[in-house]
Amino acid sequence: MDYALHLAIITCIYIILSVSLDLIAGYTGILSLAHAAFYGIGAYTTALVAVHLRLPFVWCLAVSLVAAMALGGIVSAPALRIRGDYLVIATFGFQVIFYHALSNWTDFTGGPMGVFGIPQPTVLGYTVTSRSGFLLLTVWLTGICVWACRRLAKAPFGRVLQGIREDEIFTLALGKSISTYKVKVTVIGAVMAAVAGALYASYISFIDPTSFSIMESILILAIVIIGGAGTIWGPALGACLLVTVPELLRFIGIPAAIAPNLRQILYGGLLMGFAIWRPQGLLGRYAFR
Amino acid sequence: MTSLLEVSEVSKSFDGVVAVDGMSMTLCERRITSIIGPNGSGKTTLLNLIGGFVFPDRGDILLRGQRISGMRPYRIAALGVARTFQNLRLLRRATLIDNVLLAFQHQAGEGVFCALTGWKTRREEKASQATARELLAFVGLEGKAYELAGSLSYGQQKLVTLACCLAMEADLLLLDEPVAGIDPEMSRHILELLAQLRQEGKTILLIEHDLEAVKAVSDTVIVLDEGRKIAEGRPDKVMRDPVVVEAYLT
Numbered sequence: 001m002d003y004a005l006h007l008a009i010i011t012c013i014y015i016i017l018s019v020s021l022d023l024i025a026g027y028t029g030i031l032s033l034a035h036a037a038f039y040g041i042g043a044y045t046t047a048l049v050a051v052h053l054r055l056p057f058v059w060c061l062a063v064s065l066v067a068a069m070a071l072g073g074i075v076s077a078p079a080l081r082i083r084g085d086y087l088v089i090a091t092f093g094f095q096v097i098f099y100h101a102l103s104n105w106t107d108f109t110g111g112p113m114g115v116f117g118i119p120q121p122t123v124l125g126y127t128v129t130s131r132s133g134f135l136l137l138t139v140w141l142t143g144i145c146v147w148a149c150r151r152l153a154k155a156p157f158g159r160v161l162q163g164i165r166e167d168e169i170f171t172l173a174l175g176k177s178i179s180t181y182k183v184k185v186t187v188i189g190a191v192m193a194a195v196a197g198a199l200y201a202s203y204i205s206f207i208d209p210t211s212f213s214i215m216e217s218i219l220i221l222a223i224v225i226i227g228g229a230g231t232i233w234g235p236a237l238g239a240c241l242l243v244t245v246p247e248l249l250r251f252i253g254i255p256a257a258i259a260p261n262l263r264q265i266l267y268g269g270l271l272m273g274f275a276i277w278r279p280q281g282l283l284g285r286y287a288f289r
Numbered sequence: 290m291t292s293l294l295e296v297s298e299v300s301k302s303f304d305g306v307v308a309v310d311g312m313s314m315t316l317c318e319r320r321i322t323s324i325i326g327p328n329g330s331g332k333t334t335l336l337n338l339i340g341g342f343v344f345p346d347r348g349d350i351l352l353r354g355q356r357i358s359g360m361r362p363y364r365i366a367a368l369g370v371a372r373t374f375q376n377l378r379l380l381r382r383a384t385l386i387d388n389v390l391l392a393f394q395h396q397a398g399e400g401v402f403c404a405l406t407g408w409k410t411r412r413e414e415k416a417s418q419a420t421a422r423e424l425l426a427f428v429g430l431e432g433k434a435y436e437l438a439g440s441l442s443y444g445q446q447k448l449v450t451l452a453c454c455l456a457m458e459a460d461l462l463l464l465d466e467p468v469a470g471i472d473p474e475m476s477r478h479i480l481e482l483l484a485q486l487r488q489e490g491k492t493i494l495l496i497e498h499d500l501e502a503v504k505a506v507s508d509t510v511i512v513l514d515e516g517r518k519i520a521e522g523r524p525d526k527v528m529r530d531p532v533v534v535e536a537y538l539t
Contacts, residue, residue: 157404159399
């Protein structure tokens with residue numbers, strides 16, 4: 001039972017990550033490989049504030065969101081000038097810098113040792129100690145994020161984002177300040193990823209840089225593409241599948257030593273298969289490009 | 290006749306190649322002005338300069354006396370300048386109505402706060418949808434509002450871009466080859482629409498290669514050659530001008 005709850009919590013965290021990246025990559029077409037950095041800034045800010053300042057979860061979350069906003073603003077700056085392959089490389093570079101900062105700024109982030117002893121979250125004076133309690137908190141925050149993404153995507157705001165994805169010049173000629181929208185959507189996506197990071201840090205109670213590496217960014221992007229970029233439910237479904245299916249490997253008797261490698265092969269294979277046979281993803285209508 | 294747009298002594302070169310050279314012109318309200326000229330004479334560059342897609346090296350562009358040269362394209366668009374593109378830009382993977390809805394200006398729901406809370410957006414969206422359907426009907430695409438723009442014929446796609454310009458409620462329409470590459474019947478339909486829009490108070494600047502079309506709708510014709518204006522005047526007069534004949538035929 002504990003294991004099922006654990007899976008549910010992790011799935012929810014990935015739903016937040018993939019749905020928020022979908023807003024940036026799927027709707028707006030900003031192919032970002034820096035999402036794990038936003039996830040990481042949320043996790044590290046929450047961890048450091050909770051460990052050193054002993055503030056309640058809501059405050060940790062608030063500080064994390066502000067930090068993510070700032071980071072989102074920085075990442076969106078190059079996105080205003082470059083697109084396509086170059087943007088992928090720029091966000092890739094940013095992600096790598098972020099990872100190495102986490103690993104090497106030992107005094108502040110704990111370096112490769114990470115941050116441990118992150119306290120359990122206290123919400124409204126009540127400390128969440130049980131898994132089911134934490135699941136409740138996670139589901140609630142996931143619900144808010146998914147709801148917000150859906151509202152934004154369905155509103156005229158989302159229409160402009162899709163316009164930018166389909167034809168930037170046309171959208172610009174229609175009087176939309178596309179740079180403003182790119183900054184806005186990146187910051188919104190970053191803030192939501194930071195929510196996921198805050199949840200992750202306080203759930204696992206120990207974080208280190210390996211959870212926020214480029215592989216993590218690629219995984220989140222794979223979830224979005226496999227689920228169906230440019231739909232909200234697609235990436236959510238993708239998160240459910242890509243988190244739970246590899247766990248099944250445990251039950252078919254695969255030794256723990258090779259299971260993680262097999263998981264990477266599975267992700268890679270799935271991504272290739274989808275790219276060839278179903279480029280629009282599970283629930284998507286359009287091929288992701 | 291009041292002037293709407295004033296282009297004075299505008300020049301633009303790309304890597305040393307002069308595209309527009311000391312161009313001046315005045316567009317009067319409720320008039321259709323056509324720009325003709327051989328390929329590479331700077332017609333599209335002129336449109337890009339007015340729309341803010343490229344900035345002039347020298348000279349000024351004034352809209353109702355306000356300097357717009359140097360402004361970003363979305364600002365110029367918001368001041369009431371709409372344009373279409375020669376290679377036909379629109380959202381092919383979106384429905385017609387979504388294309389037109391995107392063109393409305395100052396929508397509350399384009400802001401994050403209103404989009405999230407739904408404040409002011411529901412009624413606004415309903416009104417926009419109704420207007421968008423009316424505009425599509427006006428250009429002759431009734432009943433196609435929910436089809437994908439990419440599934441339409443080339444001529445019909447041009448009608449969609451025209452509907453977008455109208456949704457922007459722009460006073461000045463910059464149209465880059467509105468009847469090029471489409472069948473004569475559709476071409477006639479578009480020209481009729483342009484004449485009707487002039488009646489309704491729009492000012493139109495169009496680039497066109499089809500001289501018959503130009504003759505049919507234009508009040509004024511401007512001839513460009515190698516980035517310079519070589520003639521300007523009433524269509525029948527200009528097209529008999531020996532300088533124009535030479536530039537066009539040689």
